[in-house]
Amino acid sequence: xxxxxxxxxxxxxxxxxxxxxxxxxxxxxxxxxxxxxxxxxxxxxxxxxxxxxxxxxxxxxxxxxxxxxxxxxxxxxxxxxxxxxxxxxxxxxxxxxxxxxxxxxxxxxxxxxxxxxxxxxxxxxxxxxxxxxxxxxxxxxxxxxxxxxxxxxxxxxxxxxxxxxxxxxxxxxxxxxxxxxxxxxx
Numbered sequence: 001x002x003x004x005x006x007x008x009x010x011x012x013x014x015x016x017x018x019x020x021x022x023x024x025x026x027x028x029x030x031x032x033x034x035x036x037x038x039x040x041x042x043x044x045x046x047x048x049x050x051x052x053x054x055x056x057x058x059x060x061x062x063x064x065x066x067x068x069x070x071x072x073x074x075x076x077x078x079x080x081x082x083x084x085x086x087x088x089x090x091x092x093x094x095x096x097x098x099x100x101x102x103x104x105x106x107x108x109x110x111x112x113x114x115x116x117x118x119x120x121x122x123x124x125x126x127x128x129x130x131x132x133x134x135x136x137x138x139x140x141x142x143x144x145x146x147x148x149x150x151x152x153x154x155x156x157x158x159x160x161x162x163x164x165x166x167x168x169x170x171x172x173x174x175x176x177x178x179x180x181x182x183x184x185x186x
């Protein structure tokens with residue numbers, strides 16, 4: 001099979017990219033709004049706050065493109081049944097599990113600061129969480145999508161509906177990246 005035929009189509013990539021963009025940009029905006037009160041206290045200039053927001057959104061844009069390249073690469077490299085055959089459903093399921101685990105990991109790492117764990121307890125719990133994450137990211141979506149047809153339909157529909165957010169978040173990300181580049185060049 002030629003390598004070109006292994007790549008997902010544009011119609012498959014757009015919903016997957018939307019599935020990537022929605023949680024990343026939403027989480028970035030949530031964190032920016034979370035920090036807004038402290039910025040109002042420390043940064044008296046609205047321009048500085050907008051620039052900090054632009055840096056966050058520019059990073060979200062680059063991060064979302066990186067994850068898209070990674071998932072397309074995996075669909076080309078892995079056997080067809082693992083990701084390519086049901087690219088939108090499996091890719092969407094894997095991405096949602098990944099995002100939930102990423103947010104959980106952020107809170108887990110932040111909470112270890114407040115716990116009086118020694119290094120051994122931290123390594124053991126981190127290893128267990130990593131092992132569980134690997135199982136959830138690889139095995140669960142594969143078996144669930146192939147076994148439960150309604151789940152495949154759910155993740156495909158969810159990914160298709162996320163494309164609406166591309167009209168909002170993509171221009172924000174591109175404008176933010178342009179602002180960051182211009183600000184650092186001039």
